[in-house]
Amino acid sequence: MMIIRKTAAELERMRRSGLLVHEILRKLAEMAVEGTSTLELETAACQMMADAGAKPAFKGYFVQAAGERYRYALCTSINDEIIHGIPSPKRLLKKGDILKIDTGVELNGYYGDSAVTVAIGEVGEETRRLMRVTQESLEMAIDKVRAGNRLFDVCGTVERHVVANGFSIVREFVGHGIGTKLHEDPQVPNYVDRRNENPRLKEGMVLAIEPMVNAGGPDSQVLGDKWTAVTKDGSRSAHFEHCVAVTENGPWVLTRP
Ligand code: MF3
Ligand code: CO
Numbered sequence: 001m002m003i004i005r006k007t008a009a010e011l012e013r014m015r016r017s018g019l020l021v022h023e024i025l026r027k028l029a030e031m032a033v034e035g036t037s038t039l040e041l042e043t044a045a046c047q048m049m050a051d052a053g054a055k056p057a058f059k060g061y062f063v064q065a066a067g068e069r070y071r072y073a074l075c076t077s078i079n080d081e082i083i084h085g086i087p088s089p090k091r092l093l094k095k096g097d098i099l100k101i102d103t104g105v106e107l108n109g110y111y112g113d114s115a116v117t118v119a120i121g122e123v124g125e126e127t128r129r130l131m132r133v134t135q136e137s138l139e140m141a142i143d144k145v146r147a148g149n150r151l152f153d154v155c156g157t158v159e160r161h162v163v164a165n166g167f168s169i170v171r172e173f174v175g176h177g178i179g180t181k182l183h184e185d186p187q188v189p190n191y192v193d194r195r196n197e198n199p200r201l202k203e204g205m206v207l208a209i210e211p212m213v214n215a216g217g218p219d220s221q222v223l224g225d226k227w228t229a230v231t232k233d234g235s236r237s238a239h240f241e242h243c244v245a246v247t248e249n250g251p252w253v254l255t256r257p
Contacts, residue, residue: 001185001186001197001199002185003177003184003185003186003199003202003205004177004179004180004184004185005202005203005204005205006179006204006205006206006245007204010110010179010204011204011206011245011247011252011254013107013108013109013110014110014111014112014178014179014206014243014245014254015254016107016108016110017054017105017106017107017108017110017111017112017254018112018114018243018253018254018255018256019112019254019255019257020049020052020054020105020107020112021103021104021105021112021113021114021255022114022255022256022257023048024045024048024049024103024105025101025103025114025115025116027044027048028041028044028045028074028101028103029101029116029118031044032093032099032101032118032120033093033120033121034092034093034094034095034120034121035092035093036092036093037087037088037089037090037091037092037093038074038076038078038085038086038087038088038091038093038099039087039088039089039091040089041074041076041087041101042072042073042074042076042087045073045074045103046073049073049105052105052107053107054105054106054107055105055106055107056072056073056103056104056105057103057104057105057106057111057112057113057182058070058072058073058074058075058102058103058104058182059071059072059073061182063084063227065222066084066222066226066227067226068226070084070227071086072086072087073103074087074101074102074103075100075101075102075103075115076091076099076100076101077099077100077102077228077229077237077239078091078093078097078098078099078100079097079098079236079237080230080231080234080235080236080237081100081228081229081230081237082100082170082173082212082214082220082229082230082231082237082239083100083102083173083212083229083239084222084227084228084229085100085227085228086225086227086228093120094120095120095121095122096120096121096122096123096124097119097120097123098117098118098119098120098123098127098131098236098238099117099118099120100115100116100117100237100238100239101115101116101118102114102115102210102239102241103115104182106182109180110179110180111178111179111180111181111182112178112243112254112255113178113182113208113241113243113255114241114242114243114255114256115210115239115240115241116240116241117131117134117135117238117239117240119131126215127215127236129165130167130213130215130236130237130238131238133161133162133165133167133213133238134162134167134211134212134213134238134239134240135238135240136161137157137158137161137162137190137211137213138158138209138210138211138240138241138242140157140158140161141154141155141157141158141209141211142209142242142244142251142253143157143251144157144251145201145207145209145244145245145246145250145251146201146246146250146251147201147202147203147246147248148200148201149200149201150198150199150200150201151186151188151196151197151198151199151201152192152198154188154201154207154209155188155189155190155191155192155193156191156192158190158191158209158211159190159191159192162190162211162213167213167214167215168213168214168216168217168218169190169191169211169212169213169214169218170190170212170213170214170218170220170229170237171189171190171191171218172220172229173210173212173220173229174187174188174189174190174210175187175188175189175190175207175208175209175210175241176188176207176208177205177206177207177208178206178207178208178243179206186199186207188207188208188209188210190210190211190212190213201246202246203246203247203248204245204246205245205246206243206244206245206246206254207243207244207246208241208242208243208244209241209242209244210239210240210241210242211238211239211240211241212237212238212239213237213238213239214231214233214235214236214237215235215236215237216231216233216234216235217231217232217233217235219231219232219233220232241255242254242255242256243255
């Protein structure tokens with residue numbers, strides 16, 4: 001395993017990628033209302049990336065498990081879909097749905113990657129709690145991204161908060177280092193995986209932390225489209241993601257202002 005540390009100048013470039021991803025997700029979240037198709041979101045995202053001179057990080061990205069390249073700029077996953085939902089003109093958002101939007105860009109050689117879960121109209125109490133706990137677990141993990149802490153401090157913080165609230169953690173998909181590639185070392189599971197190394201965090205490291213949390217059981221399966229991962233029990237899933245740099249002043253969330 002090799003964790004690539006970034007210089008201050010590199011972090012400034014990653015900051016630009018991060019802020020672009022933030023701006024795109026903000027606009028997409030506004031567009032995500034009843035009747036919008038997930039392909040409309042995709043089209044808008046591609047336009048915004050092109051306007052900014054950025055490349056969609058996911059489009060053309062080879063994923064081993066799928067055995068092929070992904071063809072879109074966004075993953076749009078609804079309700080029991082955990083991640084890698086494929087944008088489609090046939091998927092119209094409905095009141096009461098939750099939509100996960102996950103996207104990344106490459107700008108001047110550096111990547112940014114972030115995800116949000118948005119509610120379409122009113123959603124039930126348990127769904128709101130699922131979204132809140134998932135977001136909280138990310139915020140608590142972000143606070144652990146400090147020089148001298150270890151990777152397991154980040155992973156374990158997500159795990160403890162989710163489990164304490166009676167939800168479950170998806171184990172098949174994990175966060176990651178990020179920089180001049182979308183996925184760099186280390187893997188960042190949302191649980192402590194004792195089979196992995198537990199490196200100390202150092203200035204210049206950047207982690208993409210992305211809790212995927214199910215209301216029911218942890219098990220997932222991939223649909224016949226080879227991409228869409230859903231919960232096995234049909235329960236809902238939430239996902240939030242930020243890129244976070246280790247700096248001398250503590251955690252720096254690159255993917256929000
Ligand atoms: N969801 C992944 C991440 O946030 C990236 C998806 S890769 C793709 O790291 F090819 F499926 F888009
Ligand atoms: Co990611």
